[in-house]
Amino acid sequence: MYTHNKQISIGGAAAANAKAALIMLHGRGASATDIMRLAGEFNAKDMAIYAPQATNNSWYPYSFLAPVEQNEPALSSALALVDEVVAQAITDGFSTDKIYFMGFSQGACLTLEYITRNAKQYGGAVAFTGGLIGEELKLNNYKGDFANTPVLITTGDPDPHVPLSRVEETVEILKSMNANVTLKVYKGRAHTISFDEIGLANQHVFI
Template identity: 85%
Template sequence: MYTHSKQISIGGAPAANAKAALIMLHGRGASAIDIMRLANELNAKDMTVYAPQATNNSWYPYSFLAPVEDNEPALSSALSLIDEVVARALADGFTADKIYFAGFSQGACLTLEYITRNAKQYGGAVAFTGGLIGEELDLANYKSDFASTPVLITTGDPDPHVPLNRVKESVNVLKGMNANVTLKVYKGRQHTISYNEIALANQLVFL
């Protein structure tokens, strides 16, 4: 088991000139630099981009559907690191409603888990193939109000890592907390991010 070192890549527009912050979370086996390239495809040119790096390129060791205790202490360490990134964005002058999130796969699961445990009015969030974390969802962790934050969740059906039933379960949790959730399911799509998903993210979240 491991805890995450505090490596945060920062790019995009300088904070002093930016209109918003974008926190990006990479997938298993990828890197902060990898996910930051995705920002070039999003309507994020006026945003400061923050991308933390997972130790050993993995946020937690097992499937997101494993019992939470099996993924500790890595999972708690990952959530704590995102907390530090959010604190950095706030210190750079961005209010919560100007902070956006985007993640893919393991990073999408972590994105949803973080924002749902810390729900408030954010700028928006995109989870490219992800769901809330745990063998069973602990609803006691999800108590606050998103105040109509736009959230886009996309996935393939079937997906080899993320079952559609957990995605739908996650959508229901977020909707119950007043998130403005859009779910888009792509039949037969491979475990990747498609052009259509990027276009939808730009249309619904990165306006």
């Protein structure tokens, strides 16, 4: 089993001039460089971009629906790395309400798990095909108040990796913690990010 080294790719606007920070989390088998290419599709030209790199290009080894113990220590290490990226953004001058998150697939699951364990008013979050992590969700892991943070969650139905039932369960938990959640389900969509989803992100989160 593995843990993650601190490797963070930085791009976008220089932090000193940026209006906000965007933390981008790549999917399984992908890289920080891959996910950063997406930034140009969003209303994010005035944002500093931070993209951590997973060891072995994977944030945790098994399905996000596996018992959490099977995905340790990688999962805890991944969450700690995201926390380090948030701390770096804060050090660079961004308050948490100016910090945005975006992830795809495994990165979407990690995004949702991190922000729900550390709920506060963020700039916003986009989870392209993901849900909260674990065979069973332990509600006592989730603490804080999102204070109306906009969160977009999109998914296909059916999706080969992410069941709609877990996405819906995730939405209800976030709503109970005062997130302003938009859910969009695409019938028969492949496991990818569509132009429509990017448009929704710009409409609901990167506005």
